[in-house]
Amino acid sequence: MWMAGIGLAMAYTGERYNLPMGVTEISREVHGLHMLIFWVCVAIAVVVFGAMFYSVFAHRRSVHPKPADFHESTTVEIVWTTIPFIILIAMAIPAAGTLIKMEDTRNSDMTIKVTGYQWKWHYDYIGQDVAFFSTLSAESNRARQLGSGIDVNTVPNYLVDVDKPLVLPVGQKIRFLVTANDVIHAWWVPALAVKKDAIPGYINEVWARIDEPGTYRGVCAELCGRDHGFMPIVVQALPEDEYNAWLAEQKGSEVAAAAPAATTASDAGVDAPAEAVAEPAPAAGETTELAAAAAEEAPAADAAAAPSKDEQMAAGEKVYNGQCAACHQAGGTGIPPNFPSLVGGAVSTGPAAEMLNQIVKGKNLMPPFGHLSDDEIAAVATFVRNSWGNSASAVAPAEVAAQR
Template identity: 70%
Template structure:
């Protein structure tokens, strides 16, 4: 096989192709090849520094390669068979010591100023704690009692499955879209506290010029103040395991009033962590929320995607199944496959499985606590766990009844 063929195979096999696609997806939003200018004062400064250093490098390259090219051509052997043999020029040595020193200082001074401003997280208007998980992000609005998980959007997740048959070019924002974006108000200084629950991740949103490691046991601080409403996308920037390429970040920046409306919606109750927005909207789970509906017309789109969910009571079977399908696609499909048949021998089929057909308590315990290669899902809400279990108990020919959120609450 040709070299190119091998390279292509290696790239495909190791997921590099996926990484390249992801990178492409967000550089496209920033004009192609260069770093984005971004939408914050800091991001513009960072971009300015980047361009300053770039042009200094270009100037140095022109001078150095100019002198080299001139010397190679004008002092070639056919012209100067007998080379000059001088050495030790104090003047030249002073120049080539001081000049780089001056260049470095002139770059370090503005860079240090920007770095200091980047690190200054004082006087923030609000704080969001961001926790990295393999392979999702959790956002907690400190002092607001609002917290949710943000996972790869169902459309991307479905398309990326082995043999999904979906052409990824038809998926909007493939691999850079999530089910629950983190929402912040425009023009407010937002402080993010970054940490991790398992391995080191990194929270990176190029257009905010924010990139910082999320390390277990440590809290790192970053901040941003976004000047224009919009949706800004990023990815995890620290190789964190198998699904590193599948834990994107979406920051949705709203005008203050819309943000407040969104926040009020979230406070209406427990937020469904991973259900498909469509499923969640229709589900009967949306028992009337305590919070008054204050959403102005402009916020309707957000409101529809993020319904306030009151502490769930008894749910109908259809509602559970519908919500459960979304939860399954977001959390279980990678191992158990969309058709429930898994990838034996490691990932068992759920079709006709003894656990799925057996007593509900055992299945609840397994989903909450995990088992061997299956990770625990205790971070999901009671409603999500009840829904996904009911979904598996009533899909692909399985028929073994339903589980209510209260059953899950009892089992915890």
């Protein structure tokens, strides 16, 4: 167990014993401060313990049977008050300089809103119409289940891997707005020297400019409930052109996903034709924060084409593995008696409205999933209704909207 612990610590600090140097100017400054103060502590320890051990040895009873009994020395008292005072001030000056730089989020090139949820992260590329949840990877999630029988040492990046990493460009000043939607979390990526509390109702700011492309891992750093240990963070830093390509691709798929049909074939129990390729939704004009929010809230308004059933099954499987498999298990079998099987269940294969209502609103031990988009819920419902031998109608996003 402790071996796994060390492995984990290494995985997200990147160094075995020391604070990581990191990949930002700030992280290197933090590392420098850390080393400076470490050596100050070493020097103090050498002097203090040196004096102590010297006295213990040189003035031991066999040598000095009659102890000295001097008392009160103004000089010594002044010295041992002023020296620590000077040391503290000397340490505070460079530390304050770095702290001020860390707080300075002005002139950023882009903004990411980071929202903590029990137990996942949501990333919103402000003004870009790109937003998604990032949850523990399906592989880690399977292995972590009680009695999974999977040797966690065989799982790459066990517990520090996600289904969808936060992709960022190198060389840009990225401002993070950090908040939470339920309890307090903390967004911590050691390589970026970023660790900020995510507090419901508050928005904390922090920034980073990443120098090197790479994958940087972190975890939630605020005890946030049962699955606190299962909401890792993965930042994938790409060169700017690759990042732009990625972003354009996301916008494409987001638009496709955010463009559910007003009327869908699935209402009539017929699959939407696969060739009904989603057309890009009308340009949102100025991509402002507001526009992004509006697009997120009312995607059905400018509907273009329905996602095909195949698309829904693929997207639904991802949502299922990320959101539902912890309780209902990968094969839909559940863990009776608490977590019912979804195979052939009355709700899972019954009227869509009832099932959607339960997913959106939750029921007893099942938490509500209203924070997922209409498309995600429609996809996961379609997936459940048509997997493991289930065979029921596909579900259109508009049907989900009706349950909100």
